[in-house]
Amino acid sequence: MIDVQKTLDTRTELIYALNEAAELEQGFMIQYLFAAMTMKKRLDERITGKQQELIRQWESQILSVAREEMAHLGMVCNLLSAIGGAPHFERPNFPQKAADYYPFDFILSPFSQETLYRFIRFELPKDEQLPDPPVPSSKSKLFELFAFAPDPIEYDYLSELYNQIRHGFNHIKEDELFIGPRSGQDYEYWSKRVQILNVKNRENANTVIDLIIDNGEGAPEKRDGSHYNTFLKMYKELRLEMQIQPDFDPSRPVVLNPRTRIHHRDTHLDGTFIKNESSRKVAELFNLCYETSLLMLSQLYSLGGESLSERGILRKSSRHLMTMAIRPIAEILTDMPISDKETDGNAGPPFELYGKLQLSTQEPNRWIILDELLDSIILGTKELSDSNQRFAFISENISLIQNNINETLSSEERL
Amino acid sequence: MTLLIKFAGWFQCRLPTAPDPTDEPRGVSGYAHALPNEPDFDRIIRLQPKLAIQRSYCQPIGVYVKTIWIDGTIKEDHPLLGGEVDFLENPKFEGRNNIVVEDDGYEAIFPLHIQIKKNNCLIRRKFKDNNIFPSSENGYNFKDFNQLKASGLHINPGIVSESTGIFDLSNVWKKRKEHIEKDLQTAANEIEMAALNSRINFLTRNLKSKNGLYNRFAYRMLYMISLTGSIIFQYPEKYFIGKPSINPESNEYEDWSLEFWCGGWDADSLSGYIEGYLGIPMSSDNETILKLNRDINEKIKEPLKRRF
Numbered sequence: 001m002i003d004v005q006k007t008l009d010t011r012t013e014l015i016y017a018l019n020e021a022a023e024l025e026q027g028f029m030i031q032y033l034f035a036a037m038t039m040k041k042r043l044d045e046r047i048t049g050k051q052q053e054l055i056r057q058w059e060s061q062i063l064s065v066a067r068e069e070m071a072h073l074g075m076v077c078n079l080l081s082a083i084g085g086a087p088h089f090e091r092p093n094f095p096q097k098a099a100d101y102y103p104f105d106f107i108l109s110p111f112s113q114e115t116l117y118r119f120i121r122f123e124l125p126k127d128e129q130l131p132d133p134p135v136p137s138s139k140s141k142l143f144e145l146f147a148f149a150p151d152p153i154e155y156d157y158l159s160e161l162y163n164q165i166r167h168g169f170n171h172i173k174e175d176e177l178f179i180g181p182r183s184g185q186d187y188e189y190w191s192k193r194v195q196i197l198n199v200k201n202r203e204n205a206n207t208v209i210d211l212i213i214d215n216g217e218g219a220p221e222k223r224d225g226s227h228y229n230t231f232l233k234m235y236k237e238l239r240l241e242m243q244i245q246p247d248f249d250p251s252r253p254v255v256l257n258p259r260t261r262i263h264h265r266d267t268h269l270d271g272t273f274i275k276n277e278s279s280r281k282v283a284e285l286f287n288l289c290y291e292t293s294l295l296m297l298s299q300l301y302s303l304g305g306e307s308l309s310e311r312g313i314l315r316k317s318s319r320h321l322m323t324m325a326i327r328p329i330a331e332i333l334t335d336m337p338i339s340d341k342e343t344d345g346n347a348g349p350p351f352e353l354y355g356k357l358q359l360s361t362q363e364p365n366r367w368i369i370l371d372e373l374l375d376s377i378i379l380g381t382k383e384l385s386d387s388n389q390r391f392a393f394i395s396e397n398i399s400l401i402q403n404n405i406n407e408t409l410s411s412e413e414r415l
Numbered sequence: 416m417t418l419l420i421k422f423a424g425w426f427q428c429r430l431p432t433a434p435d436p437t438d439e440p441r442g443v444s445g446y447a448h449a450l451p452n453e454p455d456f457d458r459i460i461r462l463q464p465k466l467a468i469q470r471s472y473c474q475p476i477g478v479y480v481k482t483i484w485i486d487g488t489i490k491e492d493h494p495l496l497g498g499e500v501d502f503l504e505n506p507k508f509e510g511r512n513n514i515v516v517e518d519d520g521y522e523a524i525f526p527l528h529i530q531i532k533k534n535n536c537l538i539r540r541k542f543k544d545n546n547i548f549p550s551s552e553n554g555y556n557f558k559d560f561n562q563l564k565a566s567g568l569h570i571n572p573g574i575v576s577e578s579t580g581i582f583d584l585s586n587v588w589k590k591r592k593e594h595i596e597k598d599l600q601t602a603a604n605e606i607e608m609a610a611l612n613s614r615i616n617f618l619t620r621n622l623k624s625k626n627g628l629y630n631r632f633a634y635r636m637l638y639m640i641s642l643t644g645s646i647i648f649q650y651p652e653k654y655f656i657g658k659p660s661i662n663p664e665s666n667e668y669e670d671w672s673l674e675f676w677c678g679g680w681d682a683d684s685l686s687g688y689i690e691g692y693l694g695i696p697m698s699s700d701n702e703t704i705l706k707l708n709r710d711i712n713e714k715i716k717e718p719l720k721r722r723f
Contacts, residue, residue: 041441049451049609060444067434320514323436393438396550400514403555 008168520568541644635678
């Protein structure tokens with residue numbers, strides 16, 4: 001873990017700090033996505049019409065924040081690339097206890113007051129106070145797992161870590177620091193609202209850091225629109241709704257930290273093993289899609305000789321994979337049983353990594369490996385089509401994505 | 416001889432919008448949402464009110480024949496006038512979040528199978544027989560699919576206003592919102608209230624903004640398609656004018672031209688306007704007409720009691 005009291009004076013220290021920032025952004029994003037995917041959609045899930053609309057708005061807001069975290073991750077990779085570092089998409093599996101790995105508990109938990117409270121902590125500005133903590137409910141397993149604050153936070157991770165990173169950028173000699181190729185960065189809109197900024201010099205680096213902090217916590221005089229304020233507002237709305245209807249539960253009965261493996265080397269803490277075979281198969285497929293998207297991003301952010309159009313297809317395809325496979329499969333999982341006992345709850349997207357991400361150093365091999373992964377996803381989704389029609393659609397779309405990539409590679413060969 | 420049919424009207428398509436995935440059932444992050452009292456989205460393009468989900472105070476769904484020309488002469492009393500126009504086989508706008516098209520506004524309508532019917536008149540034609548969506552089955556052949564694509568988004572406020580009769584959608588929305596707010600006072604149950612509130616919030620939010628979704632009303636997507644698939648062409652004998660032309664070389668029916676635009680999108684009703692023309696090359700079959708005339712003449716000569 002980075003000791004943020006120390007100033008960052010060397011390129012290596014700056015790279016380590018940026019690696020940590022990348023893991024945080026990805027970790028936050030995944031936890032936000034997980035919570036969003038657990039939210040109820042249908043009136044037959046014991047919600048009223050008004051609650052259905054409220055939940056939809058919350059889900060939309062969380063997904064919007066998650067997309068911005070994706071952009072933050074992209075910009076951190078640009079910061080790394082600018083100073084000669086490699087893009088960083090590694091992260092440990094869930095769960096992680098605060099102080100073991102990061103200053104926060106990293107848990108995959110369904111949408112609830114407790115979960116929102118953790119999200120508010122992630123994004124908390126230094127000069128703000130936490131709201132009143134939620135009253136632990138009998139259903140909440142979060143309180144059983146980890147203790148909640150009143151332990152003092154040693155540092156405000158987003159702004160303090162990024163300000164240390166800023167210090168490194170501002171104090172290491174500029175002409176020695178920025179050695180990365182300009183073409184080794186992503187620069188486009190990840191969606192209509194989210195643009196990733198390029199980093200060529202100290203000024204750009206400061207702009208990126210300002211943007212990330214501003215997105216996260218806002219400015220003291222203007223918190224509106226920040227992630228912190230979004231979660232705070234949501235927390236208050238949820239608490240109000242629960243005062244009106246104490247048994248209101250906006251999320252499906254998804255377990256904490258669902259897993260397809262009982263043990264992972266990078267966490268000594270238990271998750272919830274997905275005992276139901278069908279659910280576990282879908283969860284493994286989910287993990288495969290997730291790993292494939294990370295490899296695509298790794299390939300996009302590491303300049304290995306890919307042409308502009310090849311980088312373009314990687315960017316497009318990773319986005320398509322996230323929208324058309326990862327999100328639908330995550331939603332399907334939160335409606336599937338964790339075991340054969342209905343009272344045990346539902347499964348969820350595990351976001352597991354079974355090993356270190358390995359991007360081949362040879363460009364042609366990267367494409368071969370990517371093609372093999374897409375073949376596996378297509379086959380996996382086809383096999384599941386009988387159980388849920390959405391898989392047939394996903395399979396069709398992944399095939400089309402694969403075809404688009406192959407078409408691009410063929411055009412490059414012809415040139 | 417050419418039979419030219421003009422059609423127009425409102426269609427509905429209940430579909431999720433970006434950044435939601437194509438098969439998102441109820442809409443989350445995009446602007447389109449299924450209301451609490453509505454079923455999941457099905458993305459089907461509906462030109463007729465059957466199975467459409469009509470929201471209150473919105474344009475009624477229905478596309479009908481407006482004008483008929485035969486060889487350039489308008490036929491005021493043609494039996495097909497007012498006929499229902501429909502797309503069969505549950506077509507959808509296929510863009511798949513831009514996996515199969517280059518950008519918004521190029522979505523193909525797939526499959527394409529037009530039908531026009533009124534009383535005993537029935538005209539149908541498919542774009543192509545055996546038209547398969549690009550997949551590994553057909554070697555990802557996009558040649559046919561690309562012919563069903565639109566040509567991008569065009570901003571044509573004048574044409575859209577004149578055709579729809581709506582010159583300012585924001586005004587229409589203001590009035591609609593007033594009606595819905597009144598209905599809220601007498602909503603029958605909690606679900607209906609939630610649905611009405613959702614619409615009121617949507618309209619309020621958009622009316623407040625200069626960039627509100629009412630601006631999309633002026634956009635059109637243009638389609639120009641040659642229909643070459645199997646046909647049904649049924650006309651009662653008394654209206655007989657000929658039959659669809661057959662190309663003597665190929666012995667296949669001549670291509671029919673189908674040109675239309677979809678636009679005038681109303682993001683509250685999830686409906687848009689379609690206007691277009693179906694051109695059918697016809698051959699006047701002189702032998703058949705002569706035989707028909709002979710038959711009619713014979714019937715006129717028969718005593719009344721035997722005819723009835």
